[in-house]
Amino acid sequence: MTTAAGTPTDRSVLPVTERYTLLGWLRRNLFSDLFNSLLTLVALASILIVARLLLRWAFNTAEWGVIPANFNLIMRGQYPAIEAWRLWLVIYLLGTVVGIVWRLIVGQFNTTARVLVAIPLVLMLIPFFSMGTRLYLLITAVASFAGYFIAGYLPILHRGRAAVYFVIAYLVVMLILLRGVGAEDGSLPPVQPILWGGLLLSLLLAFFGITLSFPLGVLLALGRQSRLPAIRVISVIYIEFIRGVPLISLLFMGQIMLQLFLPDGFPLVDRVLRALVAITLFSAAYTAENVRGGLQSIPRGQYEAAQAVGLSTYQSTIHIILPQALRAVIPVLVGQFISLFKDTTLVALVGIFDLLGIARTIIANPDWLGTQQEVFAVIAVLFWIFSYTMSFASRRLERRLGVGQR
Amino acid sequence: MSENTAADEIIICQDVCKWFGDFQALKNCSLRVQAQEVVVIIGPSGSGKSTFIRCINRLEEHQAGDIIVDGIPLTRDVRNIEQIRSETGMVFQQFNLFPHLTVLENITLAPIQVRKMKKDEAMETAMGLLNRVGIPEQADKYPGQLSGGQQQRVAIARSLAMSPKIMLFDEPTSALDPEMIKEVLDVMQELAETGMTMLVVTHEMGFAREVADRIVFMDGGEIMEVGTPEHFFTNAQHERTKLFLSQIL
Ligand SMILES: Nc1ncnc2c1ncn2[C@@H]1O[C@H](COP(=O)(O)OP(=O)(O)OP(=O)(O)O)[C@@H](O)[C@H]1O
Ligand SMILES: [Mg+2]
Numbered sequence: 001m002t003t004a005a006g007t008p009t010d011r012s013v014l015p016v017t018e019r020y021t022l023l024g025w026l027r028r029n030l031f032s033d034l035f036n037s038l039l040t041l042v043a044l045a046s047i048l049i050v051a052r053l054l055l056r057w058a059f060n061t062a063e064w065g066v067i068p069a070n071f072n073l074i075m076r077g078q079y080p081a082i083e084a085w086r087l088w089l090v091i092y093l094l095g096t097v098v099g100i101v102w103r104l105i106v107g108q109f110n111t112t113a114r115v116l117v118a119i120p121l122v123l124m125l126i127p128f129f130s131m132g133t134r135l136y137l138l139i140t141a142v143a144s145f146a147g148y149f150i151a152g153y154l155p156i157l158h159r160g161r162a163a164v165y166f167v168i169a170y171l172v173v174m175l176i177l178l179r180g181v182g183a184e185d186g187s188l189p190p191v192q193p194i195l196w197g198g199l200l201l202s203l204l205l206a207f208f209g210i211t212l213s214f215p216l217g218v219l220l221a222l223g224r225q226s227r228l229p230a231i232r233v234i235s236v237i238y239i240e241f242i243r244g245v246p247l248i249s250l251l252f253m254g255q256i257m258l259q260l261f262l263p264d265g266f267p268l269v270d271r272v273l274r275a276l277v278a279i280t281l282f283s284a285a286y287t288a289e290n291v292r293g294g295l296q297s298i299p300r301g302q303y304e305a306a307q308a309v310g311l312s313t314y315q316s317t318i319h320i321i322l323p324q325a326l327r328a329v330i331p332v333l334v335g336q337f338i339s340l341f342k343d344t345t346l347v348a349l350v351g352i353f354d355l356l357g358i359a360r361t362i363i364a365n366p367d368w369l370g371t372q373q374e375v376f377a378v379i380a381v382l383f384w385i386f387s388y389t390m391s392f393a394s395r396r397l398e399r400r401l402g403v404g405q406r
Numbered sequence: 407m408s409e410n411t412a413a414d415e416i417i418i419c420q421d422v423c424k425w426f427g428d429f430q431a432l433k434n435c436s437l438r439v440q441a442q443e444v445v446v447i448i449g450p451s452g453s454g455k456s457t458f459i460r461c462i463n464r465l466e467e468h469q470a471g472d473i474i475v476d477g478i479p480l481t482r483d484v485r486n487i488e489q490i491r492s493e494t495g496m497v498f499q500q501f502n503l504f505p506h507l508t509v510l511e512n513i514t515l516a517p518i519q520v521r522k523m524k525k526d527e528a529m530e531t532a533m534g535l536l537n538r539v540g541i542p543e544q545a546d547k548y549p550g551q552l553s554g555g556q557q558q559r560v561a562i563a564r565s566l567a568m569s570p571k572i573m574l575f576d577e578p579t580s581a582l583d584p585e586m587i588k589e590v591l592d593v594m595q596e597l598a599e600t601g602m603t604m605l606v607v608t609h610e611m612g613f614a615r616e617v618a619d620r621i622v623f624m625d626g627g628e629i630m631e632v633g634t635p636e637h638f639f640t641n642a643q644h645e646r647t648k649l650f651l652s653q654i655l
């Protein structure tokens with residue numbers, strides 16, 4: 001944690017006129033000496049050239065028609081259009097739960113909250129959206145606001161615990177809605193996961209890959225430090241094996257070999273689920289190594305103090321060691337999760353239609369020949385938006401948890 | 407509990423030996439401590455003082471000899487170890503507070519988790535203890551926001567929250583700036599006056615002279631000499647004791 005006084009450009013020592021003016025800032029940071037000025041000019045020129053090329057391409061050359069025409073495909077893959085209302089319901093509920101959890105955890109309608117509510121409203125401005133889509137986006141914004149509002153009136157004692165229950169309940173409802181239950185002609189007919197695709201699938205793979213691999217990784221990291229040799233050896237072998245293999249080979253193994261490991265008569269596991277298993281197992285090994293770094297940063301005195309006040313090994317792990325170890329590795333873990341999110345695109349190579357898989361089918365379609373640039377540009381922007389959001393959120397979280405660190 | 411030992415002997419160490427690899431850090435150390443007694447341990451650096459008191463709550467494992475704390479023999483049995491630890495508080499040179507918890511949470515954690523105390527009750531006890539060590543206004547701060555002397559007083563309060571019968575101190579004032587030493591020593595003296603059994607490793611001879619019932623001198627892993635402060639400061643027997651005292655007084 002650096003303090004304001006420790007930063008190299010300490011404002012208080014500068015003349016008054018230069019402290020807060022744009023010119024002062026420019027001079028200090030970009031034109032402090034000849035070499036710095038030269039660098040600034042070269043960088044500026046390169047940025048201008050690239051930006052001009054990009055803009056010219058985007059506004060003159062690019063054929064954006066491919067995006068609206070395939071928009072549903074990009075968003076949800078082969079998920080049947082008549083069942084699309086379920087996806088919207090999932091989104092409304094997401095808005096509501098975010099609102100509720102925000103009220104319970106953060107407690108105030110601050111700038112970030114306003115930005116969050118504004119997202120669906122801004123999306124309404126996208127030119128090719130139908131009036132229906134715009135209405136649904138509006139409902140989402142209203143739902144999140146309603147969630148925030150209602151949560152203020154709920155008689156809740158343990159706010160943190162309640163928030164966790166809400167999230168878990170949401171995930172269960174979400175999976176039921178997505179997957180469907182009952183008969184083919186019922187009100188919620190099943191939709192096989194292999195039909196899920198596009199952004200929907202990419203986000204689901206990343207989310208469940210992260211949330212399932214995290215606890216597994218923490219257990220492996222603890223296992224690697226265990227006093228019991230059997231547990232230690234199993235953890236080390238697992239971690240080192242997985243880290244020695246590329247994800248793509250795990251994905252292929254998952255598709256081909258997972259069935260061999262399962263007992264006879266076990267229902268055939270869905271292809272998407274098999275990919276998720278591979279992603280989870282892969283990510284867990286990396287989580288374990290990152291968490292181990294955090295565990296090693298805890299001074300021995302912390303273990304001793306915990307023992308001395310009578311905490312059992314389990315209690316000291318839960319209350320003393322893990323909270324500090326995990327806090328120390330938040331940036332690394334988030335970095336790992338961001339790359340996992342991007343790595344999920346490898347599932348396209350085993351015949352699953354995530355964002356990248358969908359992109360490949362679109363450009364292979366004779367109607368849309370020669371639109372690779374447009375399609376991949378949009379996919380890249382989508383990935384960037386979500387990756388950047390994750391890293392932004394992690395920086396916020398770090399700052400929030402930073403209180404009271406030595 | 408203590409029927410099977412001599413009356414009121416709360417710590418019994420008999421021929422305790424400890425090796426780190428080939429190096430013998432404790433050589434046949436024997437010491438009996440009465441309940442409510444204050445014993446100060448002195449000796450040159452590396453003489454085994456820390457190792458000795460850390461054996462008593464099993465932060466180090468001794469390899470030969472017996473240690474019996476409040477009638478409970480210290481063996482490999484985890485239940486015995488946990489019981490002894492919950493009856494023994496320890497204060498470290500480096501405080502070792504939990505930096506991610508507030509002062510109040512530092513103090514209430516073990517009572518809630520180990521003693522299964524109700525949260526309200528634990529908080530009340532903790533506030534009482536913070537009053538006793540003189541810093542009730544720091545309850546909601548994090549350890550990193552306190553001075554060294556305040557941190558060490560929190561550490562003492564944290565140990566006391568488990569209502570221990572014995573307090574072990576390993577150079578509690580050695581990491582402190584001179585002006586903070588007194589505030590910690592005052593708390594320790596007050597604690598001694600309330601009848602707490604205390605084992606204190608320290609270089610503070612003023613404290614030893616005033617508060618200790620007995621002083622133990624260690625050198626080279628051995629207990630060389632045990633006696634009252636008066637005995638030590640007027641007619642110490644061993645040459646090495648005299649040499650050590652002449653160096654630090
Ligand atoms: N974990 C360890 N591994 C190996 N040797 C150790 C270990 N801990 C202590 N020792 C050795 O045991 C001897 C006694 O150490 P101890 O820390 O008990 O001394 P001390 O009397 O407390 O000294 P000081 O006044 O410097 O704290 C020293 O020679 C030390 O090097
Ligand atoms: Mg020592």
